[in-house]
Amino acid sequence: MFYMRRHRSQIFFNSVRWRYVSITKLLNFCEKKSADFTVFSEEKIVMYSREKSLCMKGSTSALGHNLSVLKDTEKSTVSYGVVHKSVANVVTVAADGSNILMQRQVVVKEPTGHGSSSTMVMQMKYCDYPSRSLMVMACQRGIQVYDADGSVMLYWHSLVPPSSDEGECTPNIQVSASFARGISTFQDCMLCIGTDSGNILIFDVPTRGANIVLREMLKGHTAPISCLFNKEDLLGSGDDSGKVVVWQHDVDSNSIQVLTTIDIQGCVI
Numbered sequence: 001m002f003y004m005r006r007h008r009s010q011i012f013f014n015s016v017r018w019r020y021v022s023i024t025k026l027l028n029f030c031e032k033k034s035a036d037f038t039v040f041s042e043e044k045i046v047m048y049s050r051e052k053s054l055c056m057k058g059s060t061s062a063l064g065h066n067l068s069v070l071k072d073t074e075k076s077t078v079s080y081g082v083v084h085k086s087v088a089n090v091v092t093v094a095a096d097g098s099n100i101l102m103q104r105q106v107v108v109k110e111p112t113g114h115g116s117s118s119t120m121v122m123q124m125k126y127c128d129y130p131s132r133s134l135m136v137m138a139c140q141r142g143i144q145v146y147d148a149d150g151s152v153m154l155y156w157h158s159l160v161p162p163s164s165d166e167g168e169c170t171p172n173i174q175v176s177a178s179f180a181r182g183i184s185t186f187q188d189c190m191l192c193i194g195t196d197s198g199n200i201l202i203f204d205v206p207t208r209g210a211n212i213v214l215r216e217m218l219k220g221h222t223a224p225i226s227c228l229f230n231k232e233d234l235l236g237s238g239d240d241s242g243k244v245v246v247w248q249h250d251v252d253s254n255s256i257q258v259l260t261t262i263d264i265q266g267c268v269i
Contacts, residue, residue: 056089063083121137127205129185129205129207133148135149154212189205193228245258
């Protein structure tokens with residue numbers, strides 16, 4: 001978890017002492033097959049130190065999870081991404097922070113391929129798979145998948161009703177939502193994205209190319225999804241009402257099923 005503050009289009013990583021209970025901890029309990037999923041103590045304390053400041057081309061919106069980091073060990077680079085309104089601001093630096101190698105502003109696009117200043121980006125995240133890395137943008141009206149540096153859009157999925165001619169849709173999976181939020185990889189080949197309708201869209205991601213396919217839609221929430229997190233064969237989802245659902249991938253049936261649900265007061269972040 002990074003603590004980020006914004007000033008004159010700069011990102012600062014500050015030293016933070018933070019006490020919290022996260023979805024990560026809930027999944028750790030589930031992995032150990034704990035019999036009690038209802039009692040959690042605030043016992044985890046994490047320390048972070050300040051790093052060198054990085055100047056971004058644009059501003060940063062005050063949104064949850066509005067910072068994504070991708071480390072490329074082969075190229076010895078680190079990429080950072082934040083969103084503001086309809087734009088994702090990304091910067092790639094050398095691993096030691098000595099040089100800024102690339103800066104780019106990725107404007108959310110319409111199905112026609114043209115940029116749109118009226119469509120808000122709710123979250124941007126780097127998704128790292130064994131064979132490739134992608135940049136995923138969860139937006140109003142749709143989901144957009146780019147290559148890791150944001151230069152090429154590989155896939156666009158519409159959240160508008162299937163009767164619309166915009167975007168792509170899967171005939172046997174009816175998706176209707178106003179915005180997407182919550183992004184996570186899963187099982188090294190899946191992409192999971194939450195929506196404001198409480199559903200979670202599961203996409204199959206190929207090892208290469210743009211043939212990304214919506215495989216199923218998980219229904220376990222009635223409030224907008226606020227966050228997603230994965231750990232091995234477990235997927236955790238939280239919503240605005242304070243409900244957490246832990247899902248498990250069943251290898252035999254190749255399906256994702258509910259393992260347990262947890263009700264927590266307040267929004268899950």
